[in-house]
Amino acid sequence: xxxxxxxxxxxxxxxxxxxxxxxxxxEGLVRWLALAGSLLSLLVTVPLYQGFRLGTAAMQFVERxxxxxxxxxxxxxxxxxxxxxxxxxxxxxxxxxxxxxxxxITERVNQYMGAFLILSGLMIGVFSALDGILFYxxxxxxxxxxxxxxGIWGGPNxxxxxxxxxxxxxxxxxxxxxxxxxxxxxxxxSFDIATWHRLPLSSTAQTxxxxxxxxxxxxxxxxxxxxxxxxxVHVEAPTGGSAVLAAIMLKLGAYGFLRFSLPIAPDxxxxxxxxxxxxxxxxxxxxxxxxxxxxxxxxxxAYSSVAHMGFVTxxxxxxxxxxxxxxxxxxxxxxxxxxxxxxxxxxxxDRMHSRDIAAYGGVxxxxxxxxxxxxxxxxxxxxxxxTAGFVGEWMVILAAVKANFWIGLLAATALIxxxxxxxxxxxxxxxxxxxxxxxxxxxxxxxxxxxIMALLxxxxxxxxxxxxxxxxVMDASVAELLRHVAVSKLP
Amino acid sequence: xxxxxxATLTPEILLLVMACVIALVDLRVTGTRRTLTYTLTLLTLAATALIxxxxxxxxxxxYGFSNMVVNDPMGNWLKCFASVAMMATLVYSxxxxxxxDMMRGGELFILGMxxxxxxxxxxxxxxxxxxxxxxxxxxxxxxxxxALRRDDTTATEAAMKYFVLGAMASGFLLYGLSMLYGATGSxxxxxxxxxxxxGQIRHQVLxxxxxxxxxxxxxxxxVAPFHMWVPDVYQGAPTAxxxxxGGATKFAAFAMAMRLLVEGLLxxxxxxxxxxxxxxxxxxxxxxxxxxxxxxLKRMLAYSTxxxxxxxxLGMMSGVVRxxxxxxxxxxSSAMFYIVSYVLTTxxxxxxxxxxxxxxxxxxxxxxxxxxxQRSPLYAAVMAVCxxxxxxxxxxxxxxxxxxxxxxxxxxxLPLYVGLAAFAVVMSLIGAFYYIRVVKVMYFDAxxxxxxxxxxxxxxxxxxxxxxxxxxxxxxxxxLMALCAQAIVxxxxx
Numbered sequence: 001x002x003x004x005x006x007x008x009x010x011x012x013x014x015x016x017x018x019x020x021x022x023x024x025x026x027e028g029l030v031r032w033l034a035l036a037g038s039l040l041s042l043l044v045t046v047p048l049y050q051g052f053r054l055g056t057a058a059m060q061f062v063e064r065x066x067x068x069x070x071x072x073x074x075x076x077x078x079x080x081x082x083x084x085x086x087x088x089x090x091x092x093x094x095x096x097x098x099x100x101x102x103x104x105i106t107e108r109v110n111q112y113m114g115a116f117l118i119l120s121g122l123m124i125g126v127f128s129a130l131d132g133i134l135f136y137x138x139x140x141x142x143x144x145x146x147x148x149x150x151g152i153w154g155g156p157n158x159x160x161x162x163x164x165x166x167x168x169x170x171x172x173x174x175x176x177x178x179x180x181x182x183x184x185x186x187x188x189x190s191f192d193i194a195t196w197h198r199l200p201l202s203s204t205a206q207t208x209x210x211x212x213x214x215x216x217x218x219x220x221x222x223x224x225x226x227x228x229x230x231x232x233v234h235v236e237a238p239t240g241g242s243a244v245l246a247a248i249m250l251k252l253g254a255y256g257f258l259r260f261s262l263p264i265a266p267d268x269x270x271x272x273x274x275x276x277x278x279x280x281x282x283x284x285x286x287x288x289x290x291x292x293x294x295x296x297x298x299x300x301x302a303y304s305s306v307a308h309m310g311f312v313t314x315x316x317x318x319x320x321x322x323x324x325x326x327x328x329x330x331x332x333x334x335x336x337x338x339x340x341x342x343x344x345x346x347x348x349x350d351r352m353h354s355r356d357i358a359a360y361g362g363v364x365x366x367x368x369x370x371x372x373x374x375x376x377x378x379x380x381x382x383x384x385x386x387t388a389g390f391v392g393e394w395m396v397i398l399a400a401v402k403a404n405f406w407i408g409l410l411a412a413t414a415l416i417x418x419x420x421x422x423x424x425x426x427x428x429x430x431x432x433x434x435x436x437x438x439x440x441x442x443x444x445x446x447x448x449x450x451x452i453m454a455l456l457x458x459x460x461x462x463x464x465x466x467x468x469x470x471x472x473v474m475d476a477s478v479a480e481l482l483r484h485v486a487v488s489k490l491p
Numbered sequence: 492x493x494x495x496x497x498a499t500l501t502p503e504i505l506l507l508v509m510a511c512v513i514a515l516v517d518l519r520v521t522g523t524r525r526t527l528t529y530t531l532t533l534l535t536l537a538a539t540a541l542i543x544x545x546x547x548x549x550x551x552x553x554y555g556f557s558n559m560v561v562n563d564p565m566g567n568w569l570k571c572f573a574s575v576a577m578m579a580t581l582v583y584s585x586x587x588x589x590x591x592d593m594m595r596g597g598e599l600f601i602l603g604m605x606x607x608x609x610x611x612x613x614x615x616x617x618x619x620x621x622x623x624x625x626x627x628x629x630x631x632x633x634x635x636x637x638a639l640r641r642d643d644t645t646a647t648e649a650a651m652k653y654f655v656l657g658a659m660a661s662g663f664l665l666y667g668l669s670m671l672y673g674a675t676g677s678x679x680x681x682x683x684x685x686x687x688x689x690g691q692i693r694h695q696v697l698x699x700x701x702x703x704x705x706x707x708x709x710x711x712x713x714v715a716p717f718h719m720w721v722p723d724v725y726q727g728a729p730t731a732x733x734x735x736x737g738g739a740t741k742f743a744a745f746a747m748a749m750r751l752l753v754e755g756l757l758x759x760x761x762x763x764x765x766x767x768x769x770x771x772x773x774x775x776x777x778x779x780x781x782x783x784x785x786x787x788l789k790r791m792l793a794y795s796t797x798x799x800x801x802x803x804x805l806g807m808m809s810g811v812v813r814x815x816x817x818x819x820x821x822x823x824s825s826a827m828f829y830i831v832s833y834v835l836t837t838x839x840x841x842x843x844x845x846x847x848x849x850x851x852x853x854x855x856x857x858x859x860x861x862x863x864x865q866r867s868p869l870y871a872a873v874m875a876v877c878x879x880x881x882x883x884x885x886x887x888x889x890x891x892x893x894x895x896x897x898x899x900x901x902x903x904x905l906p907l908y909v910g911l912a913a914f915a916v917v918m919s920l921i922g923a924f925y926y927i928r929v930v931k932v933m934y935f936d937a938x939x940x941x942x943x944x945x946x947x948x949x950x951x952x953x954x955x956x957x958x959x960x961x962x963x964x965x966x967x968x969x970x971l972m973a974l975c976a977q978a979i980v981x982x983x984x985x
Contacts, residue, residue: 167920178913
């Protein structure tokens with residue numbers, strides 16, 4: 001078993017053990033075991049980073065075993081520059097989520113921790129899968145733990161949110177399944193994604209496949225107009241669920257575009273790029289405006305997620321290496337920043353049990369240390385230079401301006417809207433005089449909360465100041481993907 | 492020596508002898524636990540499962556009694572699975588039946604064995620009349636089983652309904668068989684196939700017979716529009732009996748469809764495939780839409796069965812494409828895989844209902860499962876795995892069953908079939924709604940019933956194994972898929 005398989009299966013194994021530890025009075029053991037499991041899972045990604053060879057677009061750490069012989073399905077995993085960073089990112093966010101839940105989750109701790117660890121392994125599996133069915137299995141299996149997380153530990157309207165999440169995403173991915181089977185028959189019985197990349201396809205077939213994949217990935221990203229599930233789900237999900245959802249799960253969709261839509265249907269991707277760009281711009285501009293009028297903090301950040309993910313898809317579909325690399329950088333950066341934003345809201349929610357912006361005011365007076373972190377994350381969310389949020393957005397805007405000035409101009413308005421809704425929320429929640437008695441009684445963050453905030457702050461700043469390790473990894477793969485997409489696959 | 496071919500009937504003979512012996516032994520057994528009867532029955536079923544499994548592994552095809560019965564890998568595997576399914580059913584049912592006055596005599600076990608014998612005869616039949624005999628033995632035992640609680644009005648009503656509609660369906664089937672007999676002059680499946688292939692027989696007469704045969708099979712499989720009995724019987728019958736009807740019996744119904752339609756009437760595939768397509772579409776629609784509205788778990792599972800059987804038919808109808816049977820193995824083995832995974836999942840789901848019920852409490856409303864996760868994480872997990880499996884969510888076995896069938900449809904390359912695959916996919920989305928609603932009740936709702944969940948160690952163990960198998964076969968489905976594929980290839984290839 002190679003390091004990559006270990007990265008996938010270590011958290012799943014720990015999660016399974018945790019699910020078996022259900023007795024009362026074992027909560028302490030469960031918490032420490034979950035922490036150990038998530039740390040170990042993060043640790044096994046270190047050899048992946050050390051062993052990753054730069055300058056090649058080839059798959060690395062490849063493992064290939066026959067899985068289902070009759071359908072020629074393989075357990076085939078590997079990483080390239082497009083997928084690499086999401087593996088440590090997922091493991092990192094899982095550690096954060098485990099620590100963040102430490103005292104907050106008191107009911108059925110083992111199931112909560114187990115669900116997150118299993119979810120972590122499954123998501124790493126999605127990023128590493130090189131077989132269509134393996135990808136689909138991991139992609140779909142993530143629905144089960146997330147459905148339970150939202151439904152069991154969520155807010156008052158959790159059941160509606162859990163169903164909306166499950167059915168909305170299932171609808172998209174079921175159509176993808178038909179596309180996968182179609183590709184299987186067209187390629188003469190292979191589920192190998194690399195084989196599909198080379199498969200010549202007619203124009204109609206490409207269009208159908210493109211939209212079948214679009215159904216799954218656009219819902220997951222989520223792109224306007226199929227984004228409506230995200231705010232509902234974020235509002236109801238527990239803090240950890242929101243953090244994982246925003247930080248990693250949305251990226252599964254964007255990653256799907258890179259791995260499936262663009263290389264398998266390049267002609268259709270070019271033909272429909274105008275539509276994708278238009279939808280992305282609507283997400284950036286319109287959803288940005290929608291975010292501004294939200295009264296609920298989580299909803300605001302959820303809409304801001306949609307707007308930020310609009311940058312990602314915009315970067316992909318202008319077809320330049322700057323845009324594509326910018327999109328991927330934005331995915332990673334948004335992973336840190338949105339995770340941090342939701343965890344900050346979680347810190348407040350644990351104390352006040354309210355997400356209403358109006359319920360707060362002057363938090364900085366009673367929680368100065370926390371407010372400092374929150375300010376940093378808010379700045380990163382509006383894309384201040386020197387933070388992670390800036391790098392990707394800047395690259396995408398540059399690429400967009402090169403492609404077409406007006407697209408670039410519209411995309412750049414996001415910097416204004418982003419600053420507007422984030423800073424306005426920051427002002428209303430943190431600044432000014434103490435708004436009411438509840439706020440006055442707030443206590444500043446404890447050591448555990450300080451730890452997760454500090455870890456995220458380091459990540460956000462490091463990526464903003466020195467993004468080279470991130471871009472170096474993806475350069476060769478992005479260039480190769482663009483070369484591939486530029487060549488027509490029409491027979 | 493063995494001019495009749497007794498060896499081909501070893502499991503059937505063993506089952507018949509032991510059923511009679513146990514019926515006699517049971518006269519001396521008292522009490523409602525019936526430990527001796529129970530143990531002997533399970534040992535017998537284990538023995539038949541082993542014999543059938545051993546014969547299946549040998550892989551040969553043998554005919555016995557002047558081609559009346561056939562012993563081939565597909566049949567042997569189905570017999571083996573049916574025995575195991577019946578064993579699991581009896582283990583789950585024991586305390587349920589004991590608490591409901593169904594164990595004053597050993598009828599549950601003896602009728603169960605006779606119904607299994609009927610299944611075996613159906614599965615191994617190579618002649619219209621033998622298949623029909625097996626069917627009658629199975630259904631007559633089932634009618635009696637449904638009516639086993641003589642003081643229960645709903646069960647009696649269900650038995651009446653089952654009997655009347657079942658008799659009508661048998662009539663349909665018999666009428667169709669007699670048409671074919673008249674046209675081809677033979678009751679032997681091989682002879683019928685030859686006669687039809689010769690092209691000498693008027694097509695109209697054959698199609699006329701096929702319509703009735705398909706109607707009869709559709710009734711036994713419980714697919715729309717011949718599904719009327721399914722919800723009422725599933726709900727009305729004691730849960731243990733529902734499981735016999737909804738579990739092991741489906742193997743026999745599948746075998747009957749394979750024997751009659753594929754082994755006997757393959758040259759008419761163009762005709763019966765169209766009928767199956769209509770039945771499949773109707774079942775997917777009716778089953779999935781009606782299941783949404785159910786509050787009774789057994790009734791919901793009944794409608795879900797209707798839709799699942801629609802999927803089986805989708806697999807069976809993609810065997811012959813434009814007169815070319817090249818993809819037949821692929822299609823029929825996917826249908827067989829589907830039925831095996833369906834029965835496995837159904838066993839576990841009903842097993843949970845059976846173990847949760849207690850004296851005077853049926854636990855068959857969906858709301859009875861509220862908060863099950865807090866009361867018993869094991870049962871909740873098994874039920875959740877089953878529901879996700881039926882919804883076709885990976886990594887459960889149900890996903891691969893759906894994948895296999897969809898793959899068979901898309902591989903055919905016909906635009907209509909690809910369209911049907913898309914339709915089936917949309918229907919499974921609707922299905923997902925009512926399946927995950929059960930998960931919601933178990934995991935998200937607060938328990939209303941604080942009674943501790945008690946069940947025998949044997950039943951708990953079997954249930955845990957059963958649930959684990961749904962998951963493990965989902966992670967590693969290759970073995971079972973290969974088994975089904977080889978069974979079909981060896982059976983049809985000769």
